[in-house]
Amino acid sequence: MLRLPLSARAFGAVLFCLSSTLPAMLPLAQAATTATATAAASAASTTPLVIGESFTLASQALGETRRLNVYVARAWDTPPDAPLPVLYMPDGGVQEDFLHVAGLLQVSVANGTMRPFMLVGIENTQRRRDLTGPTDNPEDRKIAPVVGGSQAYRNFIRDELMPEVQRRYRTTGETAIVGESLAGLFVVETFLQEPTLFNHYLAFDPSLWWNRSALGGKAGAALATHKAELAQRSLYLASSSEKGIAVEVQRLQQVLADAAPPGLAWSVNPMPEETHGTIYHPAALKAFRSVFKPAQPAN
Secondary structure, rough: OOOOOOOOHHHHHHHHHHHHHHHHHHHHHHHHHHHHHHHHHHHHOOEEEEEEEEEEEEEOOOOOOEEEEEEEEOOOOOOOOOEEEEEEEEEEOOOOHHHHHHHHHHHHHHOOOOOOOEEEEEEOOHHHHOOOOOOOOOOOOHHOOOOHHHHHHHHHHHHHHHHHHHHHHOEEEEEEEEEEEEEHHHHHHHHHHHHHHOOEEEEEEOOOOOHHHHHHOOOHHHHOOOOOOOOOOOOEEEEOOOHHHHHHHHHHHHHHHOOOEEEEEEEEEEEEOOOOOOOHHHHHHHHHHHHOOOOOOOO
């Protein structure tokens, strides 16, 4: 390193600068120290904001461990030990749809527009694998390394998740499932293939284009096959301005109008003011008010 000697005059100038600036710098240093101490004290006094519970479940059906998120929406007069119906939700991670749907349950139960419910969110690992059925369309297979795993996902829900929820919580026998886009596809597929798995099916902008729209094409036959099982079930559909999806929902609507068995409560709700990216929240609000509305008091 090259060192340059200071002359006596230069050395004096340095001392003068230091003596004149240090008093001004001391309050800043003290303020910084105080701010750091305050921030540390504030951090030490905070607690996590907890709105529900989370647990993991090792699945043999899926060959992996899955995380489940649970929120309980009780009314002010609901006893804390009262059993509740359960709403199951794919795309149920905290970074997915769990928080905004839990918020809808909270405000809807609190204002009396829906009955108390328990929400069980199923956090994704391989979303496009779990929520799609088999396909012979090469374009469909491009969306993910693995697709077509909906039956295994349904097995997980039926044989592993539902028994675990019943073991952990006080529940009634009433169940529902809600989903949008590919999750909506899974909801409709389950409704047509295994309608007794849930009491209520809510699907928003379901991706019925999957596998060259094969699911909608088989809907009439499925309704006829499961005619007795569909009694006392409900299906709620909503569609946005997404043309490729809206036309498939309209097609399914026509099948329901022609072939829905007695006892099946169904509704199709076009929402052209919404896009595929905005439909979930407003559609869920309408659906919850319609499907889960409180019983009217007897006169």
